[in-house]
Amino acid sequence: MGDRDATEAVRRRLQPAALSGDPAAGVAAVPDAIDAGLLQAAVPVAIVALRHGASVGLDLHRLVDALTARGWDGDDVAVEALHAARSGTPTGRTEIPADLEMLGDVLGQQLGGYLELATGDAWPASVFEDGAFEDDGDPDEDTERWLYVPGDSRDAWQDMADFAAHAPDPHVRELLQLAIEGRGAFNRFKSALDRHPSYWCDWHVWSGERAVGRARSWLASEGYDPLP
Incomplete structure (x- = not known):
């Protein structure tokens, strides 16, 4: 651990x-x-x-x-x-500012969101639906400012499944695998980790590295690299 x-x-x-x-x-x-x-x-x-x-x-x-x-x-x-x-x-790719942690989070959300090209900040679609940027026009039309980010929550679920499968303690492994079955998997998974807090650090590293890696990979597929 x-x-x-x-x-x-x-x-x-x-x-x-x-x-x-x-x-x-x-x-x-x-x-x-x-x-x-x-x-x-x-x-x-x-x-x-x-x-x-x-x-x-x-x-x-x-x-x-x-x-x-x-x-x-x-x-x-x-x-x-x-x-x-x-x-x-x-x-061969263009370097742009990109907060890979924010971008990884948006990529893991079902509705996706947008990456602000000038700042590197990534925002979930819900922020735009709530009107936070309503005075700035339609992000889908302002492609010089915004880059659309697709979302897929299945990646976040797979992170949990893979982490559970690699848990060294058989009891914890079974507990985590049961937790992610069906609706409410994310909350049950976190509750299961609360019962075994020594696993929280490993999960934080695991999920963070996975999300940042997906962000880096997605940017490359769009022709960009993050500025270091």
């Missing part, structure tokens, strides 16, 4: 490094990120280090090998981006 405090500490080290472009801090955080399973989260930090010529101490091979071995949706795109950053060769 993962240690929640330790995992969150690694995540906090990664985020400032990526946002500030601090290569040294980023390189130091990558090994712990790999150990914690935060592979997608480590990618932008590694790219910043590679582009700034500050990759001394960066175990790029280990990160690439871990992504390749895991093979989740978007991990192959991440490996491609890392190789491109190392060689200085573009991927």
Whole structure:
């Protein structure tokens, strides 16, 4: 089981490094990120280090090998981006700002939503239906500002199913598998995790990495890469 405090500490080290472009801090955080399973989260930090010529101490091979071995949706795109950053060769896709966590959340919703191209923020369709952007016109018509994001809640259900199948404790595995059958699966799954809180950290990493990977993969299919 993962240690929640330790995992969150690694995540906090990664985020400032990526946002500030601090290569040294980023390189130091990558090994712990790999150990914690935060592979997608480590990618932008590694790219910043590679582009700034500050990759001394960066175990790029280990990160690439871990992504390749895991093979989740978007991990192959991440490996491609890392190789491109190392060689200085573009991927052929346009880099845009994109909050991959927000985008992954929207992709996992049934109605999808929109990505604001200038800011990288992703908003679910319900926000537009509630009138939050009613003064800004129709996002389907303003394609210079908005990119439509399709949604599919089945991906989020599959994340739960796969996580349950990999639970090392047979009792917890059965409990989680029963929880996701039928209506109300998401709430029952969370209730089951509440009964076994040591699994919450692993689930948070698992679901977050899956969502970010799908976001990276979907962006690539649209011809874009996220700015690191």
